[in-house]
Amino acid sequence: MIEKNNPMRKDLCNTVIEKIKEEDIKFIYLQFTDIHGIIKSFEINSKRIEEVFEEGQNFDGSSITGYGAIEESDKVALPDPSTFYLLPWRKENKVARVICDIYQPDGQRYEGDPRYILQRAVKKANEYGYTYYCAPEMEFFVLTPDTKQEFKPSDLRGYFDYDPYDISEMIRFRIAEYCDAMGINVECIHHEVAFGQHEIDFHYDQAVNTADNTITIKTIVKTVAAYHNLVGTFMAKPFHGINGSGMHVHQSLWKNGNNMFYDENDRDNISFLMKKWIAGQLKHARAMCAVLSSWPNSYKRLVPGYEAPVYLAWGFRNRSPLIRVPDFHERSNAARCEIRCPDPSGNPYLQFSVLIATGLEGILSDNIEITEPTDRNVYHLSSKEMEKEGIISLPGSLHEALIEFKNSELMKEVFGETLFKNYYYAKLEENDAYRVVVSEWERNRYIRL
DSSP, X not given: OOOTTOTHHHHHHHHHHHHHHHHTOOEEEEEEEOTTSOEEEEEEEGGGHHHXXXXXXXXXXXXXXXXOOGGGOEEEEEEOGGGOEEOTTOOSSOEEEEEEEEXXXXXXXXXXXXXXXXXXXXXXXXXXXXXXXXXXXXXXXXXXXXXXXXXXXXXXXXXTXXXXXSHHHHHHHHHHHHHHHTTOXXXXXEEOSSTTEXXXXXXXXXXXXXXXXXXXXXXXXXXXXXXXXXXXXXXXXXXXXXXXOXXXXXXXXXXXXXXXXXXTTSTXXXXXXXXXXXXXXXXXXXXXXXXXXXXXXXXXXXXXXXSOOOEEEEXXXXXXXXXXXXXXXXXXXXXXXXXXXXXXXXXXXXXXHHHHHHHHHHXXXXXXXXXXXXXXXXXXXXXXXXXXXXXXXXXXXXXXXHHHHHTOHHXXXXXXXXXXXXXHHHHHHXXXXXXXXXXXXXXXXXXXX
16 A cells, blocks of 8 residues: 555656556556445556556546535546556456545545545554554355356355366466465465355455455456356355355554564463453444445344354354454464454455454453453354343344444544445445345245235
């Protein structure tokens, strides 16, 4: 991430311009995300890149979800040269992409730009001397479309299954290869539990870089799948009765080169500061759930029985609490906590923003209760049984999550007035569209009653 006023930016811009000339790149995609996390992109002729690096590219923001009304439509996309990469699947006619920050015509940052919201959250952590690192585990499905526009899993394999002649194995290899070409350090990629489901894990980095890599991986997965006439999807729950796709996020906080989540004197080698960070995220979990699990479909995944977190607690080995501390074998640089409710369908810039804000709130506040860890397994409990036992769980629907979000002063602070309003109304409208659909399940269950 290189900000506009960083003195290194001009040198990096010049390096990119030379690269464009050397590689004879004709066109460049300028990319950013809308409020939902959908990648928006338009091409410019590479001959204009010097001008665009200097002044940005104007566009109509009123047509981008969450970017304002028609009377305030003019926006400027300013490329961040540190995100410049050739698209490795465009081998004959070379094309590159660069991720942009969004500005107002007067040169001020646009407060509805999700990347800016994350940059602002990072800056606040930096003001206290902290650097936040994170690494998501991204699960996704590869599906086979049929002539009726219905989808089925592209394979019948399971967890860690391997066949060197299988199309899924070739797809995973190509995804990893393209990630490497675009500067993403893939640590592991494998078949997941469900038919047609896969996971890709990449090396942790600072939040904005990780969010940039997250949206890049989404593009790569969809591109590779499409090349094989398949569909790559990050939808949280494409099928009933099998596991959905999550995006567990591993988090750590550093200061002066030291991992602040590690304490060699603690029985479990985790610091009091980590416990406060976890406490902050647990306190605000229901409010930030509308961001971490941001589609109506997300809540089809967050149910008991399918390896998804369902209640507000933290622990070590058990995967049913919201936050888990993985075994890091007493290595100080590996101490981290893993939050398990996010899914990969959302906007990573906003997801990491609320994670930073809630964790930091826990550290800075003296009024947040630090609960004891629990390893109770509630995967086998139904929603009814959890209700009877008084177990506090995540919201059961996007509607319920949006009520919590709307009433959260911290969410308003993180998003700012513009984006908070835009996000809430966009999600309310989406939930209303979902709510009025009559499903096959409803017809089968109720028509003859």
